[in-house]
Amino acid sequence: MKLDVDVLRYLSKDDFRVLTAVEMGMRNHELVPSELVVRIASLKHGGTYKVLKNLLKYKLLHHDSSKYDGFRLTYLGYDFLAIKTLVNRGVFVAVGRQIGVGKESDIFEVAKEDGTVLAMKLHRLGRTSFRAVKSKRDYLGHRNNYNWLYLSRLAALKEFAFMKALEEHGFPVPNAVDCNRHCVVMSLVQGYPLVQVKQLQNPDIVFETIIGLVVHLAEHGLIHCDFNEFNIMIDDDEKVTMIDFPQMVSVSHRNAQMYFDRDVECIFKFFSKRFNLSFQEHTDEIDGDTEEYDRPCFSSIEKCTGFLDKELSASGFTGKDQDEIEKFIEEGIEKDTGSEDEGMADEGPNSDEFDETNIKEFDSLQLLEQPERVNCDEKGKAEERQQFCEAGQSSGRETQDTSDKEEEANETGNEDDAELMHRLNKQRRRAVAAVHGRRKTLTSRNSYKDKGGKSSHNSKIQKQLSGW
Numbered sequence: 001m002k003l004d005v006d007v008l009r010y011l012s013k014d015d016f017r018v019l020t021a022v023e024m025g026m027r028n029h030e031l032v033p034s035e036l037v038v039r040i041a042s043l044k045h046g047g048t049y050k051v052l053k054n055l056l057k058y059k060l061l062h063h064d065s066s067k068y069d070g071f072r073l074t075y076l077g078y079d080f081l082a083i084k085t086l087v088n089r090g091v092f093v094a095v096g097r098q099i100g101v102g103k104e105s106d107i108f109e110v111a112k113e114d115g116t117v118l119a120m121k122l123h124r125l126g127r128t129s130f131r132a133v134k135s136k137r138d139y140l141g142h143r144n145n146y147n148w149l150y151l152s153r154l155a156a157l158k159e160f161a162f163m164k165a166l167e168e169h170g171f172p173v174p175n176a177v178d179c180n181r182h183c184v185v186m187s188l189v190q191g192y193p194l195v196q197v198k199q200l201q202n203p204d205i206v207f208e209t210i211i212g213l214v215v216h217l218a219e220h221g222l223i224h225c226d227f228n229e230f231n232i233m234i235d236d237d238e239k240v241t242m243i244d245f246p247q248m249v250s251v252s253h254r255n256a257q258m259y260f261d262r263d264v265e266c267i268f269k270f271f272s273k274r275f276n277l278s279f280q281e282h283t284d285e286i287d288g289d290t291e292e293y294d295r296p297c298f299s300s301i302e303k304c305t306g307f308l309d310k311e312l313s314a315s316g317f318t319g320k321d322q323d324e325i326e327k328f329i330e331e332g333i334e335k336d337t338g339s340e341d342e343g344m345a346d347e348g349p350n351s352d353e354f355d356e357t358n359i360k361e362f363d364s365l366q367l368l369e370q371p372e373r374v375n376c377d378e379k380g381k382a383e384e385r386q387q388f389c390e391a392g393q394s395s396g397r398e399t400q401d402t403s404d405k406e407e408e409a410n411e412t413g414n415e416d417d418a419e420l421m422h423r424l425n426k427q428r429r430r431a432v433a434a435v436h437g438r439r440k441t442l443t444s445r446n447s448y449k450d451k452g453g454k455s456s457h458n459s460k461i462q463k464q465l466s467g468w
């Protein structure tokens, strides 16, 4: 999926405010009615409708009128919210080239202000290749759009939590830097996926290291569940790093033995084919004979469950999250059980409208409240970022100029939207009246409106934002 971060330069604080309003509305609605967006965004004089039009133009929102008139975030819109929040936090200042396409993710380089390059993984559950994709869609039913975003967020949180915990226990994994929504930022692994490696100096040592990792994980109570040549990185010194953790399960999972054996088998097969290591045929019995490499036996590993629980919950990943995501990410090994899945994750754990948890996600709105500013001081850095983003336009020059341009583009570009605009205008009049007349309570229950005052934090943010 193309991630054109240049568009970020043209998005105003109102654009982000409305985008976030749609995100919030999606906690309770598959499609968020425009009246609700208006209420949550609470822009003056019905300004939300103009913004909605702009967001549609950039494909950050999708409009659907099949059941009722409403909006939902696209993955691109979700990307932008996550990226903006992480930039806001100072995690990185620029997005670079795409370095990986996974089964359910896109991976990009991102750069910190000091030039350090990190990896950003954007989870995209539902994109392709679930083996049991049909039944998953069936279970998701009419809510599938919302749930893909929700599940992607859960996958990112899980990946982040596991990576952090594993790192703390000395496993060779990337350094988990930060996580927001469906996005995980981690250190960039210098190396290549094992699948790309044709020759090794010491295939035996690498093999033993890798199998040792599977066993070591089990001793820590975990099974990777997708442990193969695509998820093992190797550098020029043949140092191994494992990646990709959203599907990990506990050794107490009902299918633990099967997942463990499958991970082991993948590695044995790959090394046998690619590096001609010779192994005995797979057998369930350990006959203790003299073959060089016996497959490790799950039942004879001393396992310690709950070992990482503390670390995992410290990252905000709960047992409930694990249950929910586990129901979803089970690679079609078992037949899907349809009805069993039905009770799952109706709206995710945060379905109460405007509750405390919602407020947590408002950090993106803090950003919206920042006055935009042109930063001419850091020319050198800006140029560097410019290059990194492959940007054709100068950054930071927003406000009047840009919005005029946008208006022009809107007026010329979108004939398709004519009918929608007609309807939106009608709704706008109704909604403006509604907002003036009542429903004050909702906005007053939301503290986001008041966030983002002039704290010292803000000046830092402004600095970081100057590159966008």
Ligand code: ADP
Residues within 6 Å of the ligand: 099, 100, 101, 102, 103, 104, 105, 106, 107, 119, 121, 174, 186, 187, 188, 189, 190, 193, 230, 231, 243, 244, 245
């Ligand atoms: P998926 O879950 O979609 O399979 P992965 O986490 O396996 O995604 O990442 C896909 C590819 O992106 C990897 O095979 C690898 O080439 C690249 N990649 C992922 N994480 C990193 C990283 N931290 N550093 C460098 N490359 C990475």
Ligand code: MG
Residues within 6 Å of the ligand: 102, 103, 230, 231, 244
């Ligand atoms: Mg992978």
